[in-house]
Amino acid sequence: MMNQIVQGILxxxxxxxxxCGLSFMFSVMRIINLAHGSLAVLxxxxxxxxxxxxxxxPFYGLxxxxxxxxxxxxxxxxxxxxxxxxxxxxxxxxxxxxxxIVIDNMLFEQFGADTRSLAPFIGSLSYDSWEWxxxxxxxxxxxxxxxxxxxxxxxxxLFLTRTGLGRSIRATSEDPDTAGxxxxxxxxxxxIAAAIAMVTVGLAGAFLGMRATFDPYAGATQLLFxxxxxxxxxxxxxxxxxxxxxxxxxxxxxGAKIHPQxxxxxxxxAFLVVLFIRxxxxxxxxxxxxxLSTGKAS
Amino acid sequence: MSAxxxxxxxxxxxxRIAGVGVLAIILLLAVSPQFLxxxxxxxxxxxxxxxxxxxxxxxxxxxGGLVSVGxxxxxxxxxxxxxxxxxxxxxxxxxxxVSAVIVGAVSWPISLFMLRLKNxxxxxxxxxxxxxxxxxxxxxxxxxxxxxxxxISLNVYDASTRRLTxxxxxxxxxxxLLAILFGLLRGSTGxxxxxxxxxxxxxxxxxxxxxxxxxxxxxxxxxGIGVAGALWLATSITFQPKTYFNVQWTAYMIFMVLVGxxxxxxxxxxxALLFFLIExxxxxxxxxxxxxxxxxxxxxxxxxxxxxxxxxEERFGWRLLSVGYRVKLPPxxxxxxxxxxxxxxxxxxxxxx
Numbered sequence: 001m002m003n004q005i006v007q008g009i010l011x012x013x014x015x016x017x018x019x020c021g022l023s024f025m026f027s028v029m030r031i032i033n034l035a036h037g038s039l040a041v042l043x044x045x046x047x048x049x050x051x052x053x054x055x056x057x058p059f060y061g062l063x064x065x066x067x068x069x070x071x072x073x074x075x076x077x078x079x080x081x082x083x084x085x086x087x088x089x090x091x092x093x094x095x096x097x098x099x100x101i102v103i104d105n106m107l108f109e110q111f112g113a114d115t116r117s118l119a120p121f122i123g124s125l126s127y128d129s130w131e132w133x134x135x136x137x138x139x140x141x142x143x144x145x146x147x148x149x150x151x152x153x154x155x156x157x158l159f160l161t162r163t164g165l166g167r168s169i170r171a172t173s174e175d176p177d178t179a180g181x182x183x184x185x186x187x188x189x190x191x192i193a194a195a196i197a198m199v200t201v202g203l204a205g206a207f208l209g210m211r212a213t214f215d216p217y218a219g220a221t222q223l224l225f226x227x228x229x230x231x232x233x234x235x236x237x238x239x240x241x242x243x244x245x246x247x248x249x250x251x252x253x254x255g256a257k258i259h260p261q262x263x264x265x266x267x268x269x270a271f272l273v274v275l276f277i278r279x280x281x282x283x284x285x286x287x288x289x290x291x292l293s294t295g296k297a298s
Numbered sequence: 299m300s301a302x303x304x305x306x307x308x309x310x311x312x313x314r315i316a317g318v319g320v321l322a323i324i325l326l327l328a329v330s331p332q333f334l335x336x337x338x339x340x341x342x343x344x345x346x347x348x349x350x351x352x353x354x355x356x357x358x359x360x361x362g363g364l365v366s367v368g369x370x371x372x373x374x375x376x377x378x379x380x381x382x383x384x385x386x387x388x389x390x391x392x393x394x395x396v397s398a399v400i401v402g403a404v405s406w407p408i409s410l411f412m413l414r415l416k417n418x419x420x421x422x423x424x425x426x427x428x429x430x431x432x433x434x435x436x437x438x439x440x441x442x443x444x445x446x447x448x449x450i451s452l453n454v455y456d457a458s459t460r461r462l463t464x465x466x467x468x469x470x471x472x473x474x475l476l477a478i479l480f481g482l483l484r485g486s487t488g489x490x491x492x493x494x495x496x497x498x499x500x501x502x503x504x505x506x507x508x509x510x511x512x513x514x515x516x517x518x519x520x521x522g523i524g525v526a527g528a529l530w531l532a533t534s535i536t537f538q539p540k541t542y543f544n545v546q547w548t549a550y551m552i553f554m555v556l557v558g559x560x561x562x563x564x565x566x567x568x569x570a571l572l573f574f575l576i577e578x579x580x581x582x583x584x585x586x587x588x589x590x591x592x593x594x595x596x597x598x599x600x601x602x603x604x605x606x607x608x609x610x611e612e613r614f615g616w617r618l619l620s621v622g623y624r625v626k627l628p629p630x631x632x633x634x635x636x637x638x639x640x641x642x643x644x645x646x647x648x649x650x651x
Binding site: 026031032034080083084087089090091092093094095097098099100101102104105106108109220223224227228231259261264265268269271272275276279 | 545592600
């Protein structure tokens with residue numbers, strides 16, 4: 001039991017990793033990117049291609065893929081989201097949904113229906129584990145992912161609160177027009193925020209590929225995980241996302257214990273229960289649940 | 299005096315002709331199985347189902363401002379309840395409609411909860427509901443997980459009776475659902491619906507019951523999509539949860555409505571027709587067809603967010619199945635053409651309708 005809880009918490013690290021880009025983009029641009037999961041899978045496929053075709057191990061491959069994801073994020077904001085956000089709150093949903101369909105099916109066209117994994121390219125890391133007191137075995141990879149999530153969330157938090165660029169992104173998220181008046185280039189801030197979000201997505205995609213298998217249509221599931229973790233974590237700091245991820249993973253673990261097919265059901269039910277409680281105990285439902293107040297100062 | 303003041307009109311000559319035309323088309327469709335091959339009758343049934351899906355998604359998104367990516371939940375449930383009812387001994391054709399009523403009833407409690415979410419949260423929230431429902435349906439022993447099951451009791455009818463009955467049921471359902479939607483949009487609820495679409499807060503401030511109106515659209519859309527799911531089950535007989543609860547269905551709905559014209563009554567029908575033709579011509583190209591659908595939806599949302607019909611309507615002031623009012627200015631020196639209100643005025647009056 002203790003073992004499962006530990007595994008669940010570590011899995012929560014992965015969910016936090018994939019969720020933080022989604023909630024970051026939402027908190028800055030008020031856009032939920034429905035192509036979020038598909039872009040993570042795209043990154044996983046890119047790493048897989050580098051590893052299998054050009055023999056570049058995934059951890060080195062990140063040096064190529066992450067900058068590429070940043071460029072994708074920047075372009076996404078400049079050419080798609082910025083334009084569609086002008087048409088109201090509903091259009092970006094449709095635009096990014098269309099994008100998700102294009103990415104999924106392009107991947108299918110290119111790579112076929114086979115499920116892939118990056119595990120064969122990371123040597124013994126995929127199965128190595130440490131023994132903790134109480135004969136709990138924890139996978140080294142799971143610990144690395146969890147640590148990466150904590151570092152990333154902490155780094156993002158520091159970046160947003162301590163650097164000028166981070167402050168201008170926060171100012172834009174509060175009120176783009178007023179931010180513009182005091183000399184913040186809102187377009188630039190948004191594009192940079194999108195680029196950062198996509199780097200986290202790329203990293204999440206890499207870990208998805210290392211710890212499990214993926215196929216061209218795996219993006220939808222990842223999007224749902226990211227969304228659920230972000231909403232469960234809710235309106236707190238970025239650390240809320242980590243807690244959201246852990247709660248989601250523990251609920252899935254519990255679900256799997258109750259019924260063989262209960263893993264996903266457990267996660268979805270936990271999400272709905274949290275949503276239900278949140279909606280009926282506060283007025284948050286009308287103001288947006290994903291809203292991250294990144295600056296606690298005010 | 300009366301010549302100098304603007305007159306308010308509901309329809310135009312074109313819309314009256316269109317009304318007659320619609321009746322003629324429906325009558326023609328009703329008798330056309332006489333002349334069509336079996337395959338063509340099946341295809342037409344598919345078209346009717348597409349029109350239902352497009353019109354219902356449009357009712358929700360275009361008029362209620364609620365973009366859902368989880369509408370496949372009602373499609374799947376429509377089929378699932380039909381299977382369940384038929385298995386319990388109800389006549390299969392009757393169970394198709396009882397099933398849709400149940401779907402409508404189920405959507406009510408869901409709406410209590412989901413309608414408190416906004417925009418993207420509502421969109422993915424519905425997707426989570428769809429995913430969860432899919433998993434729960436898989437747990438039903440009768441369905442045998444992803445293996446699925448069939449609507450076997452439909453086999454007591456011979457193939458041609460079955461085909462014709464489903465054709466007429468689909469035609470009748472489509473006509474009835476479109477008529478309900480049309481009536482709703484033309485009535486006082488319609489004014490409320492368009493007020494909400496244009497500005498929810500402003501609508502609420504002048505006393506429009508925002509949540510109640512949205513709930514009505516949500517339940518109607520669920521019911522309509524439930525009908526479509528049940529009819530789809532009747533045409534294909536087999537029920538595999540994966541096929542019915544697939545997000546692809548919502549992708550199709552979005553495509554049809556975006557291309558046709560979101561928020562216009564005629565646009566959804568036009569979109570369904572175009573989607574049907576595209577599927578007929580390019581459906582065989584498999585994955586490229588899907589890439590094309592996604593790309594088209596993307597391009598339309600960026601460049602032509604009003605869709606084909608919305609753009610035409612704006613440019614030429616076309617009004618076939620008019621659900622709003624429009625102001626016709628009296629003939630005068632400032633408006634020498636007199637007869638036709640300019641597109642700009644038409645648009646303005648439509649927004650205020």
